[in-house]
Amino acid sequence: MKSKGLTLLITGEGKGKTTAAMGQALRAVGHGQNVYVVFFMKGRDYGEYKAFQQLRGIKAVKAGRDSFVNKENPDPVDVKMAGEGFNKAKEADMSGHYQMVILDEINVAVDFGLINLQDVLELIYKKPPEVHLILTGRYAPQELINAADTVSEIREVKHHYSSGVEAQLGIEY
Numbered sequence: 001m002k003s004k005g006l007t008l009l010i011t012g013e014g015k016g017k018t019t020a021a022m023g024q025a026l027r028a029v030g031h032g033q034n035v036y037v038v039f040f041m042k043g044r045d046y047g048e049y050k051a052f053q054q055l056r057g058i059k060a061v062k063a064g065r066d067s068f069v070n071k072e073n074p075d076p077v078d079v080k081m082a083g084e085g086f087n088k089a090k091e092a093d094m095s096g097h098y099q100m101v102i103l104d105e106i107n108v109a110v111d112f113g114l115i116n117l118q119d120v121l122e123l124i125y126k127k128p129p130e131v132h133l134i135l136t137g138r139y140a141p142q143e144l145i146n147a148a149d150t151v152s153e154i155r156e157v158k159h160h161y162s163s164g165v166e167a168q169l170g171i172e173y
Helices: 016-029 047-052 076-094 106-111 117-126 142-147
Strands: 005-009 035-040 058-063 100-104 132-136 150-153
Touching: 005 016, 005 142, 016 035, 016 047, 016 100, 016 132, 035 076, 035 106, 047 058, 058 076, 076 100, 076 106, 076 117, 100 150, 106 117, 106 132, 117 142
Parallel strands: 005 132, 005 150, 035 058, 035 100, 100 132
Antiparallel strands: none
């Protein structure tokens, strides 16, 4: 079987996009591969970020603050942090050290104007052929959908928020 670095895109309104990407990271590490993860627009120490700090084979960095970003008027610091995170992802992608690079919430960062869509497309088209690239987040633009090898859309059927249950440790964060 021929090996090919794939671009996977996980989008949709349902819960589980990040979780699916993190499962891919664990699978890759289980096979001795190195993974680089950039968490866009997430400054909090979410459970997956904390777990990755303890695992060999995964390097995880945050590229956002622990606050909501105003889509209509993003704070310059949010744009700066997202750009720095994207530059780290590009470096990891081209380094030859990582077999998988995950850009968590990159679709939202593009939708909010923190990252330029053309830059993400260039990353996809110029990535080394042996690197798997995973993009997550709602609002995936059609151009990214077209550029990806595999696209999964997660839709919400039911969510506990609707019945008044707040975010739960180990489930949402």
